[in-house]
Amino acid sequence: MRVFVPGDSAAVSIGANDVAAAITRIDPSLVIVRNGSRGALWLETLVEVETDNGRIAYGPVTAESVQSLFDADFLHGGSHPLALGKTDEIKWLASQERVTFARVGVIDPLSIQDYRQHGGLVGLTAALAQSSDSIINEVTESGLRGRGGAGFPAGIKWKTVAQTTSVQKYICCNADEGDSGTFADRMLIEGDPFTLIEGMTIAAIAVGASQGIVYLRSEYPHAIEILQKAIEIARASDWLGNSVLGSVHAFDIQIRIGAGSYVCGEETAMLESIEGKRGVVRAKPPLPAIEGLFGQPTVINNVLTLSTVPMVLAQGAAAYKARGVGRSLGTQVFQLGGNIARGGIIEKSFGITLRELIETYGGGTLSSRPLRAVQIGGPLGAYFSTEQFETSMDYESLIAAGGMLGHGGVVVFDDTVDLAVQAKFAMEFCALESCGKCTPCRIGSTRGAETIDLIIQGVRVDENKKLLLDLCEVMTDGSLCAMGGLTPMPVKSAMVNFPSDFLGATK
């Protein structure tokens, strides 16, 4: 009999280890699997038992409630106030479309056997039987776009790298998930690390790269530990190494750990950081696909992009692009956080509305106060008001609405939020994290924070608002990368959508 107690760091942060220990204390003979989280973080610690009838869930379980679960015979699915029924039938989960996250929370993250039983390595096996062109065509055809935020078609990037003639090429996975409100990369790595390794291996075979690097942030110690173990297991299983699953391809992966710099999530700053240097942004061109890591052609993709590739290869491009809307094809792993009653991972086809995400899944604010603002796409994303709740969640619609999808994070605020303060924070964060290479970002951010401060204090409000908008324009048009270029997005959206917060002392 197996009992599942998530080892995901979000679950552990509210006591999953204590729950696991309490279960073992009462019945040391039980096999406890530390799976990833199903993504329903509001139900953590979500304990599951494997019964003849499928997996039965209980949550949110605390160490204190464990004894009562035993008393209720939860090992055989006994009824209990925390009983949620079959996990697969919990509506919040069952109504999702799990593609990238299909195995997260389901399997033992470090069991290759579990991984294979749940469809793992099917994509890589299919890729090994194909030509490089054919793999790249499949990925291009699927419509898969970069999930890090830029939304660039993955297949086209791969093709550029494949066409170069360098002996050494690299696959760099950007796991520097620094955006507040995003945690899908972390949860995928902690819950299903082999999927990322498989995606990177497929990319390597497609473009002819022999070395992969995962740039993983230091704020994610558990993800680092799990991924390191998974890489070692993959090496021992003749997957990574001189001959990938017995083929002529050689591929290995190394983890490089970040050091607390947000701008290193920008792809060229990341390359600098992997090279051991200051995380200063590079000018483009040259594109990293032509001259990237150590000057060699480099595929840079986000964790979610690479982790979706195995599914595309296993199920075919047609199955993937059957989902979604317009040019936003497939599914997006949305992350719902902040002041939200039911936060977590919501993987749905592109085109779900903001309202559905926040009301149907999120269940409104955690504080039970009225919801006032939603920031989509991280610290550089726009603040939306409740009037924009019908916005379709896809790349193009969000741009049309003055925002962006970013990495898919959705952060909810109740009516205690002051958007002028949030706008000031956006500028302060930019000042703190700017790499310093270009002037609009380095100096504009500080002047921006000062100007918003004057507005808040009621000093020459109209004049300063005009000045702020002018500054935003300079930063947008004149910055070298998205850090300075997009910091105006939260600022301007706050001014436009919440004008009453920018009236200075008169408000």
Add this chain to the structure above:
Amino acid sequence: MKYSPWSQDAARLLLATLRDEKGPVLMALQLMQNEFGYVHSECVPLIANFFNISRAEVHGVLTFYHDLRITPPGEHQISLCVAEACQAVGARDLEKKVKAKFPDEATDSYCFGNCALGPAVMVDGVLIGRATLSKIEEARR
């Protein structure tokens, strides 16, 4: 957290493990900090000599990254997430309380990826969700 006392010889042995790495400077600094708790002032010339680069380059890397520190850490380290998702659930109030109580230990941080269970705080490397002052005090013990 337990760290080794600073020793140049120990540092040299550690640096030798990075001999074959490409672009080793950041890794070297992280290795020093993980072992000794901070980057000792002697590390800069040591790393520069070891990898045959200028001290300015090492200094530049050392001063770029928020994680790296040049003074020994206190007995406890409290990292408070003060990014947007945690702000939405009272991280700023918590920050004030924690900084008033543990002024030498508390530092700001930006996102531990626990945004649906904020405020998030890391105490001595252990992540705490739905953090409160009393949970932090308990974790310090």
